[in-house]
Amino acid sequence: MNSNIGSMPLRYRITIDREQCMECGRCVENCSYGVFRWDGDRILINSRNCTACHRCLTYCPRDAIMLEEHPCDYRSHPVWTRQVRESIYNQARTGKIILAGMGSVADLPIIFDHLMLDACQVTTPPTDPLREPVELRTYLGKKPSKLDIVRKPDGDIELSTKLTPNLMLETPIMLGHMSYGAISLNAQLAMARAAKETGTYMGTGEGGLHTDLYPYQDRMIVQIASGRFGVNVDYLERGAAIELKLGQGAKPGIGGHLPGEKVSAHVSRTRMIPEGSDAISPAPHHDVYGIEDLPQLVNSVKEATGWKKPVFAKIAAVNNNAENVAAIARSGVDAVAIDGFRGGTGAAPRVFRDHVGIPIEVAIATADKELRKQGLRNEVSLIACGSIRESADVAKAIALGADAVYIGTAALVAMGCRVCGNCYQGVCSWGIATQRPNLVARLDPDVASKQVANLIHAWTLEITELMGAAGINSIESLRGNRDRLRGYMLDEGLLEILDVKSVGA
């Protein structure tokens, strides 16, 4: 390496309490990053390889391993932070764009945490969900603007309005698009089984549909992204719905790129590209060069599948989000997924991940408001995604106008992911973001699917309780119901944008 910069201070330091350690070697077996190795009968440590994935800690039977972040200080400085300095060292050495894994690490305020939910007290009583039903069933897709009814000669009445296909969800929580290639087949299988068990849906991402997922195809939303990987008419017909990926919150305005190293024999078959070749998804769909072209793609997909499936579009949340959503609502799309700037990713340029886009809370609120203003709210359902972390985020997103949410990182965490952000290395020790057979085998799809299903179930219960406490017995009454939110320490401008009152008001 031709630079005078030398090695960076350790990011993490791993230590073994030698009194506790019984030299069982599980750390050596489990670490896929090469931190531990045997030297005779002693375990040596190379902390430089550590990613804080916690796999060794989890499997150490004696709790002998300890991890410390940033064991070496820089001179503290509020402007020239550690991250800023280390990025400069990196780019001074390489002259390249810095890629990073998972969602934004920018330390910006989270609006969800400044929104408080309402509850009933004396003037109106709460509902007890144990006693009274609280309905979370959600339908995604176009709703008719009016219903025409014909009266038949025998006095019976019949609906004459032609309804468009909707997806029926038992809970407003869906599993977002993470492709086979970015994550392992076992991770996808686990989520597919969880989706089936909980009555919801999952996204395929832009990686095609592996044959092992065919038994769950009625729970899959198949994605068409700009690379068109794995897309043919068979794929479209298998999905319960079809999603056009137009953007991603972690990297708005740019395409994606699965490096050839990750295109294994199986991934190559599903994506329908040669093994080891780069899978490049261009920034735009090259048949959509403007909003006028979008209806052509939407209608083409509908035409190819006989108008039997809802078509979704996914966009990143950016400045003119409301206009984007309103334009999409006029294109024939049935649901719009909006991915906020904290959305996850296997890899994205750091500068995009941390600096481009707007928060999902704002994007959903402004989209809902604009659609209502233009009389288009029934034309599309809204799906909020990008850093939905807990059930309260789901409830708040719905109160801001979402119909449902996609979760991504939260589902991975439910399968063991420690958010170490090293997905791009392709050696995920949890068997999630890897294609190496020995690592993939660590993730038992039966066990992991139960965990994901448990998470969805737990959140669903919590949302039911939150709604009951607010005296709301159906999800429709929560949707866009900003009166049940209050902003705490949010500025006046933002409150106005969100259309939410301040606490106390």
Added chain:
Amino acid sequence: MAKQITIDAKGVHYTPLNQQIRKAIDDGADEIVINNVLGQRFIGNGLRGNAVIRVNGVAGGDLAMFMSGPTVIVHGNAEHAPGNTMDSGKVVIHGSAGDAVAHSMRGGKVFVRGDIGYRGGIHMKQYEDQRPILVVGGSAQTFLGEYMAGGLLLVLALDGVMNAREIGSGIHGGEIVIRGNVDESRLAAGAKKMPLTDEDRARIAPVIREFAADFELDAEPLVNADYTRIVPASARPFAGKYTWE
């Protein structure tokens, strides 16, 4: 005996038109003739089987998109993106076609006798025995073969000069073969010129002959003409752009 069904597309919206085409295939038609086509989109969209569909008139956008098997012959021009994300089968256009012809095409053949617009053959890709082929009789516009990941893109430039510049920007697979010499300055970053070897010529000769037969051209002068072959400079055009955090 081949079963032929004729459809009159005059004033018919594309959805009922496609329904009629699908019904004709379900009824066992081997050949479907559609008359008075005037810009209806999505003809042959997502169709399977091996019927021959003759389009008399101007086909609208996304002709034969996602198509898997049939042959579509257009006696006229075609709009935006014929052969878009097509799987297999054949599209023969006796006129010219718009932008993004054969976009993300995965297999089968698209033959255009006339000219094509911008971004022809963009992101065509191949997998195992599926190898898409786009042949253009006339000229192509700029960004020809952009992001190309596989297959063969052949431009015969039968009607004079070939307009394309920025040829093969981001190309990382497949080959672009253009009749005559193509100046280096017309190539985009990431594309490079290679001489056409005898082996290459033997490989493209059957494609040229098939094209010539479809349009009643004299094949042999074309088979023996001079060609420029353009291929990726690297299979990893973006490999040098990034570093990890």
